[in-house]
Amino acid sequence: MSEVFNNIAQLVTNPEIMLWMFLSVTVGVIVGALPGLTATMSIAILVGLTYGLSSELTFAIILSVYVGAIYGGSITAILLNIPGTASAAATALDGHPLAQQGKANYAIGITRTASFLGTLFGLMLLLTVAPLLANAALKFTSIEMALLALLGVLVSGFVASPDMKIKGWIAAFIGMLISLVGIDLLHGHPRFTFDQPMLMTGFAFVPIMIGVFGIAQVLDNLRKPAGSRIKQTGSIFPPIKDTVKHLPLTLRSGVIGTSVGVVPGAGEDMGGWLAYFAAKFTSKKKERFGNGSVEGIIAAETGNNASIGGALIPLLTLSIPGSAPAAVLLGALLLHGVRPGPMLMTEQPEFLPLFGAILFLACCFLLVAGIVVAKFFIRALDIPSKILMPMVAVMSVIGAYAISIRIGDVYVMLGFGLVFYIFHKLQYPMAPLVLGVILGPMIDENLRRAFWVHGDMVSAFSRPIALWLIGLILMLVVSQMRWVRVVFRRLFFKRREHE
Amino acid sequence: MPATESSNNTRLRRHDFIVSVIVWCLSLATFIESWRLTFHLSLPGVDEQKAWLVAPGIFPLVLSAGLLLMFSVLLFVSYKEGEFKGHFSVRAAQSLLNDPENLMQVVQISLLCLYVFGLLGRVHFGVASAIYLFSAMFAARAASWPILLLIAILFSALVSYVFGTLMKIPLP
Numbered sequence: 001m002s003e004v005f006n007n008i009a010q011l012v013t014n015p016e017i018m019l020w021m022f023l024s025v026t027v028g029v030i031v032g033a034l035p036g037l038t039a040t041m042s043i044a045i046l047v048g049l050t051y052g053l054s055s056e057l058t059f060a061i062i063l064s065v066y067v068g069a070i071y072g073g074s075i076t077a078i079l080l081n082i083p084g085t086a087s088a089a090a091t092a093l094d095g096h097p098l099a100q101q102g103k104a105n106y107a108i109g110i111t112r113t114a115s116f117l118g119t120l121f122g123l124m125l126l127l128t129v130a131p132l133l134a135n136a137a138l139k140f141t142s143i144e145m146a147l148l149a150l151l152g153v154l155v156s157g158f159v160a161s162p163d164m165k166i167k168g169w170i171a172a173f174i175g176m177l178i179s180l181v182g183i184d185l186l187h188g189h190p191r192f193t194f195d196q197p198m199l200m201t202g203f204a205f206v207p208i209m210i211g212v213f214g215i216a217q218v219l220d221n222l223r224k225p226a227g228s229r230i231k232q233t234g235s236i237f238p239p240i241k242d243t244v245k246h247l248p249l250t251l252r253s254g255v256i257g258t259s260v261g262v263v264p265g266a267g268e269d270m271g272g273w274l275a276y277f278a279a280k281f282t283s284k285k286k287e288r289f290g291n292g293s294v295e296g297i298i299a300a301e302t303g304n305n306a307s308i309g310g311a312l313i314p315l316l317t318l319s320i321p322g323s324a325p326a327a328v329l330l331g332a333l334l335l336h337g338v339r340p341g342p343m344l345m346t347e348q349p350e351f352l353p354l355f356g357a358i359l360f361l362a363c364c365f366l367l368v369a370g371i372v373v374a375k376f377f378i379r380a381l382d383i384p385s386k387i388l389m390p391m392v393a394v395m396s397v398i399g400a401y402a403i404s405i406r407i408g409d410v411y412v413m414l415g416f417g418l419v420f421y422i423f424h425k426l427q428y429p430m431a432p433l434v435l436g437v438i439l440g441p442m443i444d445e446n447l448r449r450a451f452w453v454h455g456d457m458v459s460a461f462s463r464p465i466a467l468w469l470i471g472l473i474l475m476l477v478v479s480q481m482r483w484v485r486v487v488f489r490r491l492f493f494k495r496r497e498h499e
Numbered sequence: 500m501p502a503t504e505s506s507n508n509t510r511l512r513r514h515d516f517i518v519s520v521i522v523w524c525l526s527l528a529t530f531i532e533s534w535r536l537t538f539h540l541s542l543p544g545v546d547e548q549k550a551w552l553v554a555p556g557i558f559p560l561v562l563s564a565g566l567l568l569m570f571s572v573l574l575f576v577s578y579k580e581g582e583f584k585g586h587f588s589v590r591a592a593q594s595l596l597n598d599p600e601n602l603m604q605v606v607q608i609s610l611l612c613l614y615v616f617g618l619l620g621r622v623h624f625g626v627a628s629a630i631y632l633f634s635a636m637f638a639a640r641a642a643s644w645p646i647l648l649l650i651a652i653l654f655s656a657l658v659s660y661v662f663g664t665l666m667k668i669p670l671p
Binding site: 163164166167169170173174176177180184186187189191192215218219222223224384386387389390391393394395397398401402405407410411414418422423425426427443444447448451452455456457 | 511514515518522529532536540542545549552553554555556557558559562563565566569570572573576600601603604607608611612614615616619620628631632635636639640641642647650654655658662668669670671
């Protein structure tokens with residue numbers, strides 16, 4: 001730990017690195033806030049652009065953009081109900097209702113603090129118990145990864161549905177089915193392609209995400225007669241007592257976010273969702289969730305930012321990336337001669353403290369850059385929605401196109417946006433659909449790989465962690481069946497009467 | 500339950516019913532295709548007895564079966580709560596189209612489709628965006644037309660410059 005502080009002291013005295021880090025965090029926040037421009041894409045671009053720079057400056061820039069982009073998604077999620085990144089979808093559930101109540105400043109302020117604490121928490125775990133956590137993550141084989149991802153999708157369906165819970169799961173199932181269109185990666189067999197070359201590559205999740213959130217928001221706002229502007233009150237600096245009051249929740253969400261981030265492939269999206277679910281499950285004010293719960297946004301933001309540290313643990317100790325941005329980061333590390341893995345600590349002992357110091361400073365810069373960018377974005381709410389929304393539509397087109405430079409993706413964005421607008425009007429939640437599209441291929445591949453390795457279903461599911469996860473999934477599903485609840489209530493009350 | 504809330508819920512269930520019927524049929528088609536991809540497919544290097552376990556159709560089969568089941572439940576609930584009598588008449592359809600909010604929605608959707616399918620790729624991105632922005636804002640009666648024209652041109656030029664020239668992000 002003392003080496004980390006030494007590195008921080010060295011970095012702070014280097015004005016060039018400090019300036020680049022501040023600019024990178026700011027760019028990261030802006031990129032994260034714009035729907036379609038993701039952390040993964042920006043890191044991928046930066047890997048090429050920073051090739052000629054020193055390793056220290058390269059990682060300072062890349063990690064700063066990573067931290068900024070994961071937080072940035074929450075700004076548009078709160079202000080416009082359009083998550084900039086998939087990981088901010090859980091934040092939108094309560095963040096946007098808060099903005100509609102005139103508390104956008106407060107929501108942005110408190111999520112910025114939550115993101116800071118979340119990243120810091122993940123970093124602490126990265127520096128202290130990284131090898132231990134990485135070994136625990138290794139116990140997750142294909143079947144556990146598939147079941148964990150399935151649990152994440154089902155949880156988001158359960159949490160996000162404003163009408164019947166079944167609608168959340170329907171959205172999640174449809175999302176997973178959409179993700180399976182294209183060439184199957186295990187056997188190379190086409191699925192649901194109908195011999196159309198365009199369908200062979202399947203659907204990318206970013207255009208779908210922009211379509212279902214962005215287009216729905218645009219159409220919703222343009223159809224209504226102009227309403228009065230909601231005056232945003234309060235400061236962008238949340239009271240310290242509010243942060244202190246929610247510290248236990250922050251810590252718990254940090255543990256969940258980091259633990260989920262450690263599992264390869266799980267990523268920041270699931271970290272945010274599971275932390276949100278745990279917060280709702282344990283809260284005394286459950287009814288506020290979905291209507292502007294402060295606990296909800298704190299849990300979601302702490303969870304997804306803590307996953308950054310979590311995702312870096314298997315990356316640095318086992319050379320297995322925990323999320324998509326971490327996978328691109330692996331490429332940058334290799335390009336600069338850093339070989340992550342069990343030997344990293346012996347071959348390059350100076351690297352982990354430097355990495356920790358950069359991440360810590362990026363967190364600190366986030367507190368400042370978050371204010372600068374948020375103040376600019378909050379002004380967007382002053383623009384009448386009938387002028388702002390067509391602009392959002394144009395930005396959505398750019399976001400959908402920029403990800404793969406394909407006009408087909410813009411068609412996919414609009415097509416899915418219009419189809420799922422009907423579902424949105426019928427109160428189907430869109431977040432589980434997007435999470436289903438992201439995690440569907442991971443569930444499919446891992447499930448079939450597990451069956452292939454074990455040879456049959458029973459032995460695949462009989463591993464202890466798998467059994468535990470199946471138990472949780474069954475509990476979640478069965479608890480939503482009315483007749484089960486009735487039987488449970490009768491049994492419980494009868495027993496109490498007897499007592 | 501207050502009267503308005505109850506009528507909104509009834510209307511929601513009626514719409515739920517219509518969508519459920521359509522998606523139930525789509526789920527059935529997906530189920531049949533997944534069945535074919537699971538049980539009528541030979542995979543090289545895989546034991547034929549156990550091929551279905553690792554077949555590309557096994558997960559879609561589970562998902563489409565789940566969807567069929569869930570939509571059946573939704574069909575049942577929405578039919579029970581939907582109070583359908585007299586709601587599939589020509590007059591009901593006419594009143595749906597005469598609603599100014601619905602009409603505005605149709606106009607905005609048409610403009611979006613025209614922008615994406617008609618203008619993008621055929622006209623310069625900045626020009627296409629300016630045309631769309633002006634027409635969408637004008638249709639929504641956002642402000643007087645000279646102001647809207649100015650906003651549309653300035654925003655399209657700014658976006659084209661920032662993304663296309665400054666950030667080097669290719670534009671459609």
